[in-house]
Amino acid sequence: MGLVSGQGMDPYRAVVELITRVAEAPAHVDGRLVTMSDLLIELLDSPTGLMVHGAPDGYEVRALGHGATHDAQSRLSEELRITAGPDPLLDTFRSGDLTPTTAGRAYGGQEAWQASAKCLGSIDIWGIDQVAALPVRSGEQFVAFLVGRRGADYSDADLDRLRTVQPAVAGLVSMLEPHDLPRSSLHIAQLTARELQVLRLLADGHKASATGHRAGCSQRTVHRHLSNIYDKLDVGDRLSAVVRAQEIGLLEHTPSLVRHG
Known part of the structure; x- marks a missing residue:
């Protein structure tokens, strides 16, 4: 029997059903994560469920349960994406905030979220333009479950439902080690703010000494940033980067690639 969604949801029943379903799921990590994701999908009447796992250079996305459609998986398989700058939704979890929220709220409103590259990408791949997030572990290797749908943003009542099951989901996830997680569908590598600054100076043709002066760091640090940039972009030289x-x-x-001093 499914969960009772909407205002009539019994929070105790939601927690009990979550634990019961996970206990009865196939005894491997994939099956239990799918069970958790499917329950969250059902809880918020949404078609898509994802799990995001933080990594030192970005994060990894896993499509779980109803979100793991054949079409979406085929478009994501083996794909690597690079982004720059902050991620208003996920960066809060990396910094330690475990408050359930939505992309619209994290971006400061629907206008900013709807205009973002992340929203446009979500529409393109998943067919959704609203995302609700349930963080269950913070820090560099944060873990968050995302559910998505098309239409209006998730409500305060929806976020209350996520808060209801958050302790149970967090407890279940705490039993998993990062190396036990199923293979990711998509890896997102992020340039740090300093790496992006160095890249822009590099593109303008500045040498390492001038780049270091403008960025406020040593030439050695500039070369370290360049090495990281090359690795993340999978290139071997400045022009290719x-x-x-x-x-x-x-x-x-x-x-311009015009050399400056």
Whole structure:
């Protein structure tokens, strides 16, 4: 029997059913994560469920349960994406905030969220334009379950439902080790703010010494940032890094590549 959604939901029943379903799920990590995700999907009457797991250089996305459609999986398989700048939704979990929220609220309103690249990507891949997030572990290796749908943003009552089951979900996830998690559908690598600054200076043709002066760091640190940039963009030289950054939209302007002192 499914959960009672809406205002008539019994929070105790939701927690009991969560634990019961997970206990009865196949005895492996994938089956239990799918069970948790499917319950959250049902709880908020949403078609899509994802799990996001933080990594040192970004985060990984796993499509679970009803969210793991064949079409979405085929479009995500083996894909690597690079983004720059802050992520208003996920960065709060990385910094230690475990408050359930929505993308619209995290971005400061629907207008900002709907105009963001993340929202446009969600529409393109998942067919959703609203996301509710249930964080269950904070820090660099944060864990958050996301549910999504198309239409109006999730309500305060929806977030209350997530808060109801949050302790139980967090307790179940705490039993998992990162290396036990199923293979990710999509890896998102993020450039840090300093790496992005160095990349922009690089694109403008500045040498390491001038880049260090403008960025307020040593040449050695500049070279370390460049090494990280090359690794994340999967390139081996400055020109390739700039071209790759242009292709994926990390540079807002056309680089000059004119050498400056």
